Structure formats: C-alpha cells, structure tokens
Amino acid sequence: MGRTTTKGIRLTPAELHRAARLRDFFPEVGEEAELHKLVFLRGLLLLEAEVAGAGGGTPPGISEAELGTIVLPRILAVLQLLGRLGKIPPLLGAGDWSPPSLEQRLDAPLEQVDGAIDATAAQDIERIGSDFL
Amino acid sequence: MARTTIVHELIAAADEGRSPQFAIRNTVRLGKLTPLVVGLDNGNDAVKMAVLQPNGVLITLRIPTAYREAAVIRGGDGEVSYTINGTTFWIGEVALRHDGDALPIGPTRQRLIDSRLRSLIAASIGELLVQAGYAPGEHTIVLGFSIPNNEIVPLRGDEGEDRLGVDPETRAVLETHVKGATWSITRTDANGIAQAWSIHIAAVLPQAQTAGTVICTTKAPNGATVTDIEEMDVIDIGGGDLQHTQVKISPYQMINWRLGDGTIRVARGLGERFAPRLALNDVAAQQVLITRRMLVSGKWRDSSPAVRDVLNSQGQAIIAAVLDVLRQSKRFVVITGGGAILLHDLLIARLEAEAKRRGEDYELINHDIASMLNAIGALFAVIFRAAGKKS
Numbered sequence: 001m002g003r004t005t006t007k008g009i010r011l012t013p014a015e016l017h018r019a020a021r022l023r024d025f026f027p028e029v030g031e032e033a034e035l036h037k038l039v040f041l042r043g044l045l046l047l048e049a050e051v052a053g054a055g056g057g058t059p060p061g062i063s064e065a066e067l068g069t070i071v072l073p074r075i076l077a078v079l080q081l082l083g084r085l086g087k088i089p090p091l092l093g094a095g096d097w098s099p100p101s102l103e104q105r106l107d108a109p110l111e112q113v114d115g116a117i118d119a120t121a122a123q124d125i126e127r128i129g130s131d132f133l
Numbered sequence: 134m135a136r137t138t139i140v141h142e143l144i145a146a147a148d149e150g151r152s153p154q155f156a157i158r159n160t161v162r163l164g165k166l167t168p169l170v171v172g173l174d175n176g177n178d179a180v181k182m183a184v185l186q187p188n189g190v191l192i193t194l195r196i197p198t199a200y201r202e203a204a205v206i207r208g209g210d211g212e213v214s215y216t217i218n219g220t221t222f223w224i225g226e227v228a229l230r231h232d233g234d235a236l237p238i239g240p241t242r243q244r245l246i247d248s249r250l251r252s253l254i255a256a257s258i259g260e261l262l263v264q265a266g267y268a269p270g271e272h273t274i275v276l277g278f279s280i281p282n283n284e285i286v287p288l289r290g291d292e293g294e295d296r297l298g299v300d301p302e303t304r305a306v307l308e309t310h311v312k313g314a315t316w317s318i319t320r321t322d323a324n325g326i327a328q329a330w331s332i333h334i335a336a337v338l339p340q341a342q343t344a345g346t347v348i349c350t351t352k353a354p355n356g357a358t359v360t361d362i363e364e365m366d367v368i369d370i371g372g373g374d375l376q377h378t379q380v381k382i383s384p385y386q387m388i389n390w391r392l393g394d395g396t397i398r399v400a401r402g403l404g405e406r407f408a409p410r411l412a413l414n415d416v417a418a419q420q421v422l423i424t425r426r427m428l429v430s431g432k433w434r435d436s437s438p439a440v441r442d443v444l445n446s447q448g449q450a451i452i453a454a455v456l457d458v459l460r461q462s463k464r465f466v467v468i469t470g471g472g473a474i475l476l477h478d479l480l481i482a483r484l485e486a487e488a489k490r491r492g493e494d495y496e497l498i499n500h501d502i503a504s505m506l507n508a509i510g511a512l513f514a515v516i517f518r519a520a521g522k523k524s
Contacts, residue, residue: 025327026319074325113189115156121356122521124385125514128347129285129297130340132163132275132518133304133312 045071137359139349139513143191143502152190155354159185161275161519168335169272170519171258172512174279174342174505177238178372178397178419178471179225180254181508182261192265193505196225196257199416200249201233215256216319224253224260226420230428235416238373238397241280242302245310255316259330263320269328275336275519277511278307282376282389285341299339312337338515343369343378343389345510346469348517350496351382356517358382365465366458369507370472371395372419375451377458392454396422396472399451402443403436422475448476452483459495460487466495471504473497 011019019039020032029035049071052058058067125131139155146153160167174181176198183193203214203221212227223231236250237243244250262272280303288298299307311334318330346367351360362382369376375392400418407413411429413421421427425437451472452459458466466489468480480497489495498506 024329113156113187114158115355117157117517117520118353118356120358121352121517122519124352124356124358125338125340125348125518126521127297127385128341128344128387129299130338130344130514130518131298132522133299133308133337133339 042074046074049075137353139352139354139509140498140502140506142354143349143506143509144499147502152192155185155189155191157185157189157354157513157516159187159189161516163275163336163519163522166273166335168275169267170277170512170515171261171274172277172279172345172508172510172515173254173258174345174508174511175241175244175254176279176342176372176507177374178400178416179504180257181505182257183505183508183512184261184265185512186265191509192261193508194257194261194264195504196253196260197229197416197420198236198250198253199226199228199233200224200236200253201228201231204231211321211323211325213260213323214321215252215259216321217252217255217316220252221321222249222252222256224256229417229420235414238415240303241284242300242306245306251310251314254311255314255318255332256320258332259316259318259320262330262332263328269320269330271331271333273333273335275338275515276311276334277508277513277515278311278337278339279342279345279507279511280339281374282341282343282378282387283391284339285344285387285389303339307337307339338511338518340511340514341378341387341389342371342507343367343376344387344514345507346467346498347378347380347385347387348510348513349506350467351380352513352517354513356513356520362465364463365467366461368455368458368466368468368470368473370451370468370470370476372400372471373397375454375472376470377455379464393451395451395470396475399443399447399472399475402447403439406439406443423471444476444479448479451476452479456483459484459489462494467498468495469498469503469506473503474499474501 019035023029023035026038029038048059049067052064052067058064142155143153160169170185172183179195179197181195183191185191201223203223212223214221214223223233236253237247258274284300284303285297286300288296290296313334315331315333318332319327320330321327346369351358353359360382365380367378367380369378372395375395376389377392378387378389380387396419397415400415400422403421404413404418421436422440425435425440426433427436473480477497477499484495491497
C-alpha cells in the first residue's frame with residue numbers, strides 16, 4: 001500500500017450510527033477506521049461513476065469499461081431495492097426483482113411435516129456402529 | 134427390491150422431474166435442542182450434502198473438494214466467495230476455475246486437521262442452506278457425517294460386549310474439530326451482496342459411508358425395514374475408494390472390504406493423457422469426467438473422446454475388480470457411487486453378459502442419486518437414531 005494521509009471530517013452521531021450498523025454485513029472489517037474507509041471508497045466509486053456517466057471522464061488509469069464493470073455489482077444490488085419499490089422504469093424491463101423466498105422455491109406448501117419413526121430404526125443404526133459423539 | 138424404500142422415492146422423483154419429498158421432520162429433538170439435520174458425505178473428490186426443507190422436500194448439493202483463497206476480480210461478474218476468520222476463499226467449481234488446490238485425500242484423522250478442508254465443509258453447509266432457502270443468521274445443526282468404511286471398527290463396550298464403533302483416532306478428530314464447532318461465515322454473492330451465517334454443530338453422528346446406501350435401499354422413510362432381501366452386496370464406486378460391503382438385513386450387520394481405488398484411477402489416466410500440456414489435479418480431472426469438457430487456451434473443449442478412451446481402459450479395470458461379486462448368485466447386488474453413473478454403460482453390458490436381471494439380481498443406482506446416497510442415508514440415520522434417544 002502507498003503512503004497515506006490522515007484527513008478529518010466531521011460527522012453527526014446519526015451518521016456514525018448509520019455507518020456502524022453496516023458492520024454486521026462486513027464482519028471481515030476490523031476497526032471503526034476500516035469501516036469508515038470502506039464507506040468512503042464505496043461512495044467515491046459511485047461518485048466517479050456518476051461523473052463518468054455525465055461525460056466528465058474517469059480517474060487516471062481506469063477506462064470507462066473498467067469503471068463500469070467494477071461499479072456494476074453495486075448498481076445491481078441497488079436495483080433490487082428499487083425493483084421491490086416499483087421504481088424501475090419500463091425501459092429496464094418489468095419483473096420481480098426480489099430474491100426468491102423459501103416459499104417461492106418450494107414445489108409444495110411450506111407446512112412443517114412430522115412423521116413418526118419406526119421403533120426399530122434407532123437400534124439398527126446403533127448396530128452398524130453409528131452413535132452420537 | 135420393495136417399492137417403498139427411500140431410494141424408490143428418489144428414483145420416482147428423478148423420473149418425474151420433481152424434487153423428492155418425505156413426510157419426515159427436518160429437525161430432531163436432542164435434549165432441549167431441536168437442531169436442523171444435515172447429512173454430509175466427506176468424499177475425497179467432493180463434499181455431498183443433504184437437508185430437508187420444513188415441508189419434507191429433500192435438497193442435495195455436491196461441491197468438489199477444491200479450495201482457493203479469493204483474489205480481487207478486476208472485470209466481469211464476481212464469484213461467490215466465503216470469509217471465515219478473516220480469510221476470503223472460493224470453493225468447488227469456482228475454485229477449480231481459478232486453479233484451486235485439490236485438498237489432500239486420506240483418512241478422516243489426516244484430512245480434518247487441514248483448516249482449508251474445515252473451512253470448505255463449513256462454507257459448503259452454508260451453501261446447502263442457501264440452496265434450500267433457509268434464511269441467513271444462526272443455525273444449530275446435527276450432522277450425520279459419513280466416514281470411510283474402515284473407520285468403523287470392532288470395539289469393546291463398557292460392559293465387555295463386542296460392538297462396532299468409530300475408530301478412536303477418527304472420533305478424536307471429529308470431537309476436536311467438528312462437534313461443538315461454531316462457524317461464522319460471510320457469504321458474498323456474485324453481485325457483491327454479503328450475508329452473515331453462524332452455523333453451530335450441536336452433535337455429530339459418524340457412520341460408514343456405505344451404510345448410507347444400505348439405509349436408503351432397505352428402509353422406508355419412517356425407518357421401517359421394508360425390503361424382503363435377506364442379504365446383499367453393495368459395490369460403492371466412489372471417487373477415492375472402491376468398496377465392497379456384505380450386508381445382512383435382519384439383524385443389521387455389515388462387513389466391508391476396500392478393493393482398490395475408485396474413479397480417481399480413471400481421472401488420473403485422463404490427467405496423464407493431457408500432461409504436460411495441461412496440468413489437471415485429481416479433483417479437476419474428476420470434474421472433467423463428469424462434465425466431459427475442459428478449459429484449454431481460454432476455450433471450453435469437448436473432452437468426450439478422451440473420457441471414453443480412459444473409461445474403456447481404466448473403467449474396465451474397476452469392473453474386473455468386482456467381477457466375482459457381480460457373478461455370484463447368492464446375494465442381491467446394489468451398485469452405487471459416482472462411479473456407477475460414470476461406468477453405467479460398461480456395467481450394464483457386463484451384467485447382461487452374466488445374464489443378470491435388473492431388479493431381480495441387482496440394482497444399478499443411476500440418475501445423479503448414486504453419488505448422493507451416502508449423504509442422504511447419513512441424514513436419515515440421524516433422524517432414526519435420534520428417535521431412540523430419550524429426551
């Protein structure tokens with residue numbers, strides 16, 4: 001990693017709380033400073049893509065194609081939210097953007113089944129050398 | 134073979150193009166806990182797993198035993214990755230696509246001390262729960278864990294009685310590294326969306342790999358023995374091992390022999406054909422056998438002709454090793470394992486030459502079921518054994 005410089009910005013308690021909440025989704029992030037760096041870099045990426053989209057060019061060393069590829073997964077994740085809210089314009093296509101729920105994946109209703117087990121089964125399993133550690 | 138066994142539902146479901154479904158609860162009662170049951174076959178070439186949804190639909194998953202620490206992908210779609218203890222890694226086919234390592238084969242006591250295998254097992258269970266539609270978060274699991282047949286050994290019980298049990302070294306490594314473990318996993322999908330999973334292994338039920346096949350072919354889903362077969366031979370053509378097990382049904386008894394290497398001998402034959410131009414490790418070569426294609430100079434190539442050639446040579450050698458078992462007429466023969474799918478046509482030709490009748494003299498487990506039977510049997514073994522435990 002190259003040389004780094006400490007820069008201070010002022011944040012409200014509410015903004016700090018919003019950032020802290022994201023930690024659950026990135027358990028590999030250690031200290032609070034690492035989390036804030038992640039937030040900064042993700043925001044920087046999105047702003048760079050906005051500027052490129054408006055014709056303002058790309059950061060040095062990154063082509064439009066590369067920038068588009070890197071930001072695409074982030075945009076897709078946002079589109080899932082917008083899709084659930086019905087905010088995707090017809091141009092992008094209609095359809096259900098929500099992830100399939102357990103119910104939607106099932107071939108049959110979700111009711112819990114509960115069949116009785118034959119009384120001899122447990123002994124047969126034990127007889128072939130199998131028991132709980 | 135009786136029509137109401139577990140394997141008959143599996144075959145019927147495959148023929149009808151639907152998911153198999155059983156009127157069996159997906160959890161068991163162990164003391165004060167009601168953990169979710171997972172069956173896992175810790176194969177040398179792949180981890181195979183099974184779990185029930187709440188409505189009894191069976192979900193299975195096979196993940197090749199390949200592991201690679203994940204790199205940052207600069208362009209294109211991301212890959213599904215997992216993070217455990219700060220290390221982000223790929224598994225299975227994703228790892229193979231990125232020249233991942235085939236993890237060492239061997240007995241359980243050697244394999245489980247490799248932290249990469251433990252991470253692969255943890256991530257694989259997480260992936261199984263994802264595929265089965267379970268929500269991220271905390272899950273308590275009781276794990277039916279298939280081990281090599283020769284790790285179930287004669288022991289002396291507390292009252293001096295002879296019984297079968299888990300080899301002490303295998304027991305020790307399972308108690309150290311699996312039983313009681315809590316694995317915190319972050320799964321990041323191809324779109325970069327992360328989910329946190331915490332999987333706690335409350336209990337482990339080790340059993341001989343072939344026992345899973347015996348359970349599925351002789352028992353109904355409620356655990357009743359429903360077959361009219363008194364004695365059978367099970368030929369399990371696995372990735373690492375070729376196993377022959379003689380089984381008596383009433384009462385249950387199993388005697389096992391390892392006859393040699395499984396489909397790995399075919400895979401290595403394939404690898405030797407393409408060396409040194411292509412360096413295929415054992416797991417990658419096993420995948421080529423299944424998929425019949427390989428990545429060469431950036432393009433997918435059909436490898437069917439090469440696979441056919443090595444099957445005709447090395448595959449015939451596997452059949453020769455079990456010919457005596459196929460020929461005998463005293464016991465019903467069940468042929469299973471991933472190799473049963475791979476060598477299906479050769480096996481059918483040999484059995485027809487021996488005038489054997491399918492359904493009467495033998496059953497050749499086909500579809501994709503053959504490689505999953507041991508894991509499915511491990512799942513049912515937990516359900517059956519737990520039913521006999523006092524709360």
